[in-house]
Amino acid sequence: MTPDAAQRLDADHPDRKARQPECIRVRDLTMAFGGFLVQRDLNFEVSRGEIVVIMGGSGCGKSTLLRHMIGLLEPAEGDILYDGVSFWAQGDAATRREISQRFGVLFQSGALFSSMTLAENVALPLRQYSGLAPKEVDEIVRFKLALVGLGGFEEYLPAEISGGMRKRAGLARAIAMDPDLLFLDEPSAGLDPPTARRLDDLILELRDSMRATVVVVTHELDSIFTIADDSVYLDAESKTMIAHGPPRDLVHNAESAKVRNFLQRGEARPGVDAGGA
Amino acid sequence: MTEAFQYDIEQPGADSLRLNLRGRWRIDAGLPDADAGMESWDSALITFLLRLHAAGREREVEFDLSGLPDGAQRLLALSQAVPPRGDTAPAKPREPLLTQLGHAGVREAKAAGEMLSFVGEATLSFVRLLRGKPAFRRSDFFLLIQQTGAEALPIVSIISLLVGLILAFVGAVQLRWFGAEIYVADLVGIAMTREMAPIMTGIVLAGRTGASFAANIGTMQGNEEVDALSTLGISPMDFLVLPRLLAMLLMMPLLVLYADFVGIFGGWVVGVGMLDLTSAAYVAQTLAKVTADHFLIGLTKSLFFGLIVATAGCMRGLQAGRSAAAVGNAATSAVVTGIVYIIVVDAIFAVICNIVGI
Numbered sequence: 077m078t079p080d081a082a083q084r085l086d087a088d089h090p091d092r093k094a095r096q097p098e099c100i101r102v103r104d105l106t107m108a109f110g111g112f113l114v115q116r117d118l119n120f121e122v123s124r125g126e127i128v129v130i131m132g133g134s135g136c137g138k139s140t141l142l143r144h145m146i147g148l149l150e151p152a153e154g155d156i157l158y159d160g161v162s163f164w165a166q167g168d169a170a171t172r173r174e175i176s177q178r179f180g181v182l183f184q185s186g187a188l189f190s191s192m193t194l195a196e197n198v199a200l201p202l203r204q205y206s207g208l209a210p211k212e213v214d215e216i217v218r219f220k221l222a223l224v225g226l227g228g229f230e231e232y233l234p235a236e237i238s239g240g241m242r243k244r245a246g247l248a249r250a251i252a253m254d255p256d257l258l259f260l261d262e263p264s265a266g267l268d269p270p271t272a273r274r275l276d277d278l279i280l281e282l283r284d285s286m287r288a289t290v291v292v293v294t295h296e297l298d299s300i301f302t303i304a305d306d307s308v309y310l311d312a313e314s315k316t317m318i319a320h321g322p323p324r325d326l327v328h329n330a331e332s333a334k335v336r337n338f339l340q341r342g343e344a345r346p347g348v349d350a351g352g353a
Numbered sequence: 354m355t356e357a358f359q360y361d362i363e364q365p366g367a368d369s370l371r372l373n374l375r376g377r378w379r380i381d382a383g384l385p386d387a388d389a390g391m392e393s394w395d396s397a398l399i400t401f402l403l404r405l406h407a408a409g410r411e412r413e414v415e416f417d418l419s420g421l422p423d424g425a426q427r428l429l430a431l432s433q434a435v436p437p438r439g440d441t442a443p444a445k446p447r448e449p450l451l452t453q454l455g456h457a458g459v460r461e462a463k464a465a466g467e468m469l470s471f472v473g474e475a476t477l478s479f480v481r482l483l484r485g486k487p488a489f490r491r492s493d494f495f496l497l498i499q500q501t502g503a504e505a506l507p508i509v510s511i512i513s514l515l516v517g518l519i520l521a522f523v524g525a526v527q528l529r530w531f532g533a534e535i536y537v538a539d540l541v542g543i544a545m546t547r548e549m550a551p552i553m554t555g556i557v558l559a560g561r562t563g564a565s566f567a568a569n570i571g572t573m574q575g576n577e578e579v580d581a582l583s584t585l586g587i588s589p590m591d592f593l594v595l596p597r598l599l600a601m602l603l604m605m606p607l608l609v610l611y612a613d614f615v616g617i618f619g620g621w622v623v624g625v626g627m628l629d630l631t632s633a634a635y636v637a638q639t640l641a642k643v644t645a646d647h648f649l650i651g652l653t654k655s656l657f658f659g660l661i662v663a664t665a666g667c668m669r670g671l672q673a674g675r676s677a678a679a680v681g682n683a684a685t686s687a688v689v690t691g692i693v694y695i696i697v698v699d700a701i702f703a704v705i706c707n708i709v710g711i
Contacts, residue, residue, distance in 0.1 A: 146584050177586055187581035189573075191493070201585045204488070249581075 096123040098160075099257070099289045100145070105154035107140055113315055114140050118154070120308050120320050127283055127290040127303050129323065131338070132310035138293040139184065139261055141310065145291060146181050146259050147172050158257070177205070180255030180288075184262045186246035188234040194221060195230035198249045205253065220248040224278060240271040244278070251282060258282070258290045264299045276302040297341060309335045372405075374398070391422070399428050406433075468690075471668045472660070475598055478590045488591035497596055501562050502604035506611070508557055513612035516549050517541055517619020525628055534628040538635045541620025542643035546651045550612035552699055555658035558605065559691030563666035566597050567687035570670025571680040579671065594667040598660070605659030606652045613651065617643075646711055654702055658695050665690040 100122040107114040114137040122128045130138045143149045145156055147163065155165035158175050167175070188197050198217045202208060208216070221227055224244040234242055243263060250258060263279065264272035276299050283290050294300060300307065300323050307326065309319035311334065319326050319335040327339040359376040374391045378398035391398075402418075402425070409416055418426050448456070487494075524540040570593055573579050579589050617639060624630045666687045673683035 143580075148580055148583060173586060176584065179584055181581065181584040183577040183581055185577050187577035189578055189581075190576070200587070204585065204587055249585075 096125050098122070099124040099126075099158070100291070101157040101160075102141075102145070103155045103157060105141075105144065105156065106152045107137060107144055107149070108152040115310055116316050118308075118310075118317050120317065122289055122291065122306070124289050125283070125287055126305045127279070127292060129300050129304035129307040130291065130293045130310065131295055131300055131307055131323075133295065133312055133338075136310040136312035137315075138295070138310055142259055142261050142291065142293045146179055147176050177253070178255055178257050180250035180253065180258045182243070182246045182250045182258075182260045182263055184265060186234070186239075186242035188242055188245055188249070190234050193231050193233055194226060194237070194245045194248075197234070197245060198252050201249070201252045216252070220252055221245070223251070223282070224248045225274075240267045240275070243267065243275060247275075247278070247282075251286065251288075254286060256286075256288050258286075258288045260290065260292045260294075262294055262296075263292065264294065264296050269298070272296065272299065273302070279303050297339065300339070309338070394422065394425060398425060399432065402429060403432065464690075467672075468664060468668060468694075472664055474590050475594055475664065478588065478595045479598075481591060482595060487595075488587055489593075489596040494596045494600065497600035498604060500565070501558070501597075501600045502607060505558060505561060505604070505608060508561065509554055509608050509612050510615050512553050512557055513545070513550060513615040514619040516553055517545060517616035518623055520544050520549065520616075521620040521623035522627075525623060529628075534624070534630060535634060535638055537620060537624050537628060537630075538638035539642040541624075542617055542639045543647055545616035545620070546613045546643055546647040548651070548699070550609050550616055551651045551654040551658055552695065554605065554609050554612045554655065555662060555695040556692055558601070558608070558659070559662045559665070559688050559695065562601065563662040563687045563691045564684040566663065566666030567670040567673070567683040568680050570667055571673030571683040574671065574673050575675045575677075575680060589671065594663075594671075597667055598663045601659040601663035602656060605662070606655045609651055609655035610648075613648065650702070650706060650711065654699065657698050657702075661694045661698065662691045665694065 098121045102118050102120050105118040106116040107118075118141065120128075130141055132138050140149065144151050144164075151164055156163045158178070161167065161171065161175065163172060163175055188194070189200070192200070195214070195217045198220050199213050202213045202216055203210075206213065206216075218227070218230065221230060224247050226241060226244055226248065229237060229241065229245075234245070237245070247260075247263070250260075260279065264275050267275065279290065279292070280303055282288065290303075292299070292303065304323050306321065307319075307323045308317050309326070309330075309332070310316075311318045311332075318332045319330045321330070323339055326335055328336065330336050330339070360372060360374050363371050363373065365371050374394075377392045378394035378401070402421075406416060406429075418429060421429070482488075520541045521537050524537045525534060528534050528536050528540075570579070573593070579593070582589050582592055621632070621635050621639075624635045625632050669683040669687040669690065673679045
């Protein structure tokens with residue numbers, strides 16, 4: 077963790093939950109594909125301005141949970157509430173559409189539209205919803221791309237840039253409309269460690285500057301210890317959540333040895349500060 | 354040199370067996386020396402021991418592996434460290450033929466329902482387009498028009514010309530018997546405008562453009578681009594399907610009209626070149642017999658065929674899974690669905706025209 081990031085976490089973390097109201101509540105959520113159960117009885121909440129990490133081994137349903145949270149998959153049972161408003165159980169299509177407009181989503185692959193330049197990708201939601209003049213849209217696009225360190229790459233196509241740059245461009249599109257809920261699916265997966273670290277720092281910066289609530293799916297331990305205020309651990313074997321809390325607490329105090337082992341592998345890595353819990 | 358994979362079993366005690374392994378226990382086994390100890394081993398040995406182990410476990414026989422090389426012992430332990438998942442997909446029992454037929458029928462009925470529902474959603478999307486500004490980009494739409502229309506001209510030209518030539522040849526051979534070569538012009542003109550031009554253009558576009566739509570949208574599905582659209586609050590139906598549908602509905606009638614003329618030209622080449630008809634006589638006969646009704650029937654069909662090709666392509670693309678194989682399957686399925694529905698709709702048209710008497 078960079079000294080800056082560590083300082084910011086230390087300054088923000090201890091009473092963040094005490095100060096901030098609840099923003100997202102996942103209530104009794106069960107996810108299934110047909111008869112195949114993915115996860116059951118998930119219950120946790122995310123406070124405003126918090127970065128919560130959904131972690132767990134491969135295939136445990138982390139990305140599936142994220143897709144339920146952003147409205148792409150309907151849960152088998154249970155509900156997700158945003159600021160107390162039901163998204164699934166009582167929410168109709170109009171409510172879901174309204175809540176979804178608060179979302180910014182970065183997909184695992186970046187999911188940039190391959191036929192559009194980076195600028196066109198970022199401009200798409202702005203042109204669709206903002207009603208701004210084309211010149212103003214261009215200015216905002218330039219600003220967002222500069223925020224993620226891609227100033228000057230406006231006219232590049234996604235195929236012409238590296239994987240890390242595609243992720244950052246995807247992030248620029250996700251924050252185009254200044255969302256207050258940011259969902260990031262494996263943002264640092266497949267990136268080399270320095271690039272992954274820069275992306276983590278960028279996520280922290282964006283959270284702090286935009287005051288967004290961020291939900292991150294990852295199993296990258298470096299990222300977990302760098303960015304997470306809070307975390308939930310999904311277990312593939314028992315098909316439910318087996319730990320919930322800040323990773324630096326869970327690393328030594330989680331009830332499940334599986335969670336402790338998972339996190340301690342990250343703590344043991346050189347250069348990773350688990351917070352000295 | 355002796356054969357590989359040698360072993361023998363001895364019984365050192367009343368309740369134990371010793372397995373002696375000799376030779377080369379390797380996948381690429383050469384020939385081991387006789388009576389030598391085990392020379393070398395790889396996964397072949399481990400696989401053999403695992404098989405023995407499994408058979409022994411069923412019979413509650415304990416194994417003492419201490420005589421094995423250290424590496425082999427560690428690999429065996431590693432392969433058994435994580436127990437296999439208990440909830441792996443069970444083997445599906447083979448269904449009787451009648452059940453399979455029943456399932457296939459239900460599947461097809463469901464697929465037809467999905468297609469109807471998809472057309473309904475596309476119609477709602479079109480209504481949204483009429484009410485407000487388009488969700489898709491104008492530049493994308495013009496590109497689609499170019500890909501669907503102008504870029505299909507060469508293949509439509511070749512196919513239509515050849516179909517016109519073939520029709521004229523077949524007709525000429527038969528009509529010569531009666532000295533009625535002039536009616537080749539009627540045969541080619543009416544067949545092209547009513548049936549062959551719409552069907553052949555439809556099939557060509559199903560193979561060319563329908564497959565391209567399915568592969569394109571299927572790849573976007575795999576890259577999470579369709580999900581990204583949804584989370585941006587943009588309907589994939591408005592952004593991806595509608596422009597393709599409109600481009601196809603605009604271009605298909607124009608291509609069919611073009612195919613009509615190219616096919617008639619093919620007939621003219623045979624009529625004038627082979628049947629010694631004069632050019633004026635052939636043209637006059639065509640103009641006399643090929644009425645606007647024939648053109649209109651063909652053009653009406655072309656609208657339906659365009660709708661089918663675009664719908665099948667886009668629908669299969671959106672239904673595609675997230676793997677490379679799924680994209681291929683989507684493209685194949687789009688072509689098959691397109692061609693089958695084109696023939697079915699053409700048959701319905703034939704019946705209706707017959708009843709109406711046109």
